[in-house]
Amino acid sequence: MAPKVLISDELSEAAVQIFRDRGIDVDFMPELGKDKEKLAEIIGRYDGLAIRSATKVTPTILERADNLKVIGRAGIGTDNIDKEAASKKGVIVMNTPFGNMITTAEHAIAMMFAVARQIPEASVSTHAGKWEKSKFMGVELTGKTLGVIGAGNIGGIVCDRARGLKMKVIAYDPFLGEEKAQQMQVEKVELDDLLKRADFITLHVPLTDQTRNILSAENLAKTKKGVRIINCARGGLVDEAALAELLKSGHVAGAAFDVFSVEPAKENPLFNLPNVVCTPHLGAATTEAQENVALQVAEQMADYLLTGAVQNALNMPSVTAEEAKIMGPWIKLADYLGAFIGQMTDEPIKAINILYDGYAAEMNLAALNCSLIAGIMKQVNPDVNMVSAPLIAKERGIKISTTNQAQSGAFEGYIKVTVVTGKRERSIAGTVFSDGKPRFIQIKGINIDAEVGRHMVYTTNEDVPGIIGALGQTMGANGVNIANFTLGRTAAKGEAIALLYVDEPVPGKALDALRATGLFQQVKSLEFDVA
Numbered sequence: 366m367a368p369k370v371l372i373s374d375e376l377s378e379a380a381v382q383i384f385r386d387r388g389i390d391v392d393f394m395p396e397l398g399k400d401k402e403k404l405a406e407i408i409g410r411y412d413g414l415a416i417r418s419a420t421k422v423t424p425t426i427l428e429r430a431d432n433l434k435v436i437g438r439a440g441i442g443t444d445n446i447d448k449e450a451a452s453k454k455g456v457i458v459m460n461t462p463f464g465n466m467i468t469t470a471e472h473a474i475a476m477m478f479a480v481a482r483q484i485p486e487a488s489v490s491t492h493a494g495k496w497e498k499s500k501f502m503g504v505e506l507t508g509k510t511l512g513v514i515g516a517g518n519i520g521g522i523v524c525d526r527a528r529g530l531k532m533k534v535i536a537y538d539p540f541l542g543e544e545k546a547q548q549m550q551v552e553k554v555e556l557d558d559l560l561k562r563a564d565f566i567t568l569h570v571p572l573t574d575q576t577r578n579i580l581s582a583e584n585l586a587k588t589k590k591g592v593r594i595i596n597c598a599r600g601g602l603v604d605e606a607a608l609a610e611l612l613k614s615g616h617v618a619g620a621a622f623d624v625f626s627v628e629p630a631k632e633n634p635l636f637n638l639p640n641v642v643c644t645p646h647l648g649a650a651t652t653e654a655q656e657n658v659a660l661q662v663a664e665q666m667a668d669y670l671l672t673g674a675v676q677n678a679l680n681m682p683s684v685t686a687e688e689a690k691i692m693g694p695w696i697k698l699a700d701y702l703g704a705f706i707g708q709m710t711d712e713p714i715k716a717i718n719i720l721y722d723g724y725a726a727e728m729n730l731a732a733l734n735c736s737l738i739a740g741i742m743k744q745v746n747p748d749v750n751m752v753s754a755p756l757i758a759k760e761r762g763i764k765i766s767t768t769n770q771a772q773s774g775a776f777e778g779y780i781k782v783t784v785v786t787g788k789r790e791r792s793i794a795g796t797v798f799s800d801g802k803p804r805f806i807q808i809k810g811i812n813i814d815a816e817v818g819r820h821m822v823y824t825t826n827e828d829v830p831g832i833i834g835a836l837g838q839t840m841g842a843n844g845v846n847i848a849n850f851t852l853g854r855t856a857a858k859g860e861a862i863a864l865l866y867v868d869e870p871v872p873g874k875a876l877d878a879l880r881a882t883g884l885f886q887q888v889k890s891l892e893f894d895v896a
C-alpha cells in the first residue's frame with residue numbers, strides 16, 4: 366500500500382505534486398495546523414506529516430500518531446515539534462536548513478531599513494494625505510554598528526549584506542570560530558560587549574533552553590541608548606514587555622519584529638507603539654523560498670518513506686539513497702545481531718561494544734549503530750526503532766562504544782557486538798555475503814555459518830555423540846518440523862552450539878523437553894524479523 370502523507374500547513378502546492386509523482390497518497394489540509402483536536406483525531410492514518418510553523422506537534426498529537434514515521438518541516442525552526450517525544454515514538458524529524466535562509470536574511474535587512482527610516486508609519490501617514498515630512502527623521506546605516514546574535518546560515522548572510530551596506534558588523538555566537546569570523550570579516554564579541562556597542566541588534570538564533578529570553582530585561586538594560594532591535598528569528602528570544610517599557614522611555618529607539626512569543630499574535634506589548642514595525646512571521650514568505658522548502662521537504666520525506674534514505678534529520682544520522690541501497694543488508698544484519706543478543710540477554714545491559722571490521726568499517730556507522738541498538742532494545746520494548754533506540758539506551762544508562770579496524774580475517778568485513786551485563790559478556794559476529802544475505806559467523810567465539818531464519822532454536826552443549834539425534838527426536842516428538850540446522854564447535858569434545866531452523870515458533874513444551882534431556886547447557890528459541 367502506498368504511504369500516506371498529511372500536509373497540515375500552508376505549503377506550496379508544489380509539494381503535493383511531488384508526493385503524487387512519487388506514488389505517495391497525500392491529503393492537503395492546511396486548516397489543520399490551527400485545529401489540534403482534528404489533527405489528533407486523524408494523525409493515526411498517516412505515515413508522514415509535512416508542516417510549517419503553524420502546526421504544533423505536541424506529545425498529545427504524537428501519542429495518537431501510531432503509523433507516523435516522519436515529520437517534515439518545510440523551513441528551518443523546529444521548536445514547534447516536541448523532538449524528544451517524536452524520537453521516543455521513533456518518528457524522524459527533518460527540516461530544510463537552507464531553502465529559506467536568503468529570504469529570511471533579506472527580511473531582516475528590510476526590517477532594519479524599515480525601522481531606521483520609519484517607512485511603515487510614513488507610508489500610512491502619506492496614504493492619509495498628511496505629508497508629515499519633518500516627523501519621520503531617520504538614521505543612516507552606513508558606519509553604524511550592527512550586532513548579530515547567532516551567526517549561522519541566516520546570521521551569516523545578514524553579516525554579508527550589512528557589510529555591503531558599509532556597516533561595522535560584530536557578532537555574538539559561542540560556536541563561531543575565530544577563523545570563520547575572520548573569513549566573514551566580522552568581529553567576534555561577547556554578548557555584553559555587543560549589547561554595549563551595537564546601534565542595531567538583530568537576532569538569528571534558534572529558540573532553545575539556552576537562547577530563550579536571551580534579550581531579557583537585564584540584558585536589554587545593557588544596550589546603548591538609541592538602539593534599534595530586529596527579531597526575525599523566534600518569539601521568546603526577547604522579553605517583549607521589558608522592550609515595550611524601554612521603547613516608551615526612549616532608551617530603545619525602535620524595534621522591528623517578525624516573530625512573537627505567542628503566534629498568531631492577536632495582542633502583544635509591542636503593538637501600537639511608535640516606531641515598532643511588525644510583520645506576521647513573514648521571514649520565509651517569498652515565492653522562491655516557499656517553492657524551495659516545499660520541494661525539498663517533499664523529496665526528503667518521499668525518499669525516506671520509499672527508500673529509507675535520510676537527509677537533514679535532526680534525530681537520526683543521514684543515509685543517502687545510495688547508502689540506503691548498499692547498506693540495506695548490513696542494516697538488516699546489524700538488526701539481526703542486536704535481536705540475537707537481545708533475546709539471549711535477560712539481565713540489565715551495562716554496555717554494548719560494537720566492532721566494525723574491513724568493509725563494514727567504511728560504511729555509515731552511525732546508521733548501523735542505530736539499527737543494532739534498535740535490534741537489542743526491541744526485545745524489551747517492541748515499539749523501539751532506529752530513531753528511538755539510542756535515546757532509550759541512553760536513558761537506561763547503557764554505555765555504547767564502537768571500534769573500527771582494517772580487514773583482519775577471511776571476511777571482507779564483519780560486525781561483532783559484545784553485550785556486557787553484571788554477570789557476563791556475550792558476543793556474536795555476522796557478515797553479508799555477496800548474495801546480499803546476512804549471516805551469523807561467530808557465536809561465543811565459535812565459528813559458524815548460519816543464515817538467519819524467522820523461527821530458530823539455539824542450543825549449547827558439550828560436543829559428545831548423540832546430540833543431533835536427541836535434538837531431532839525431541840523436536841519430532843513435540844510436533845516441531847526442523848527445516849535445517851547448523852552446527853559449530855570449539856574443538857572435538859569441546860563446547861558446541863547448534864542453530865535449528867523451524868517452520869513455526871517453537872512451543873514451550875518442546876523447549877522444556879530438550880532441557881529435560883540434560884544434554885544441553887542452554888536452550889533458547891529465537892525469532893527474527895525475516896520477510
Ligand SMILES: NC(=O)C1=CN([C@@H]2O[C@H](COP(=O)(O)OP(=O)(O)OC[C@H]3O[C@@H](n4cnc5c(N)ncnc54)[C@H](O)[C@@H]3O)[C@@H](O)[C@H]2O)C=CC1
Nearest residue numbers: 441442469515516517518519538540570571597598648649
Ligand atoms: N522569521 C522566519 O520566518 C524565519 C525564522 N527562522 C529562525 O532563524 C533561526 C536561525 O536559522 P539559521 O541561521 O538557519 O540557523 P543556524 O543553525 O544556521 O544558525 C543558528 C546560529 O545560532 C548560534 N547559536 C546557538 N545557540 C546560541 C546562543 N546561545 N547564543 C548565540 N548564538 C547561538 C549557532 O551557533 C548558529 O551559528 C531558526 O532557528 C529559526 O528559528 C528561520 C527561517 C525563517
Ligand SMILES: O=C(O)C(=O)COP(=O)(O)O
Nearest residue numbers: 417418419440441442649
Ligand atoms: O523556517 C522557519 O524557521 C520559519 O520560521 C518559517 O516559518 P513558516 O514556514 O513561514 O511558518
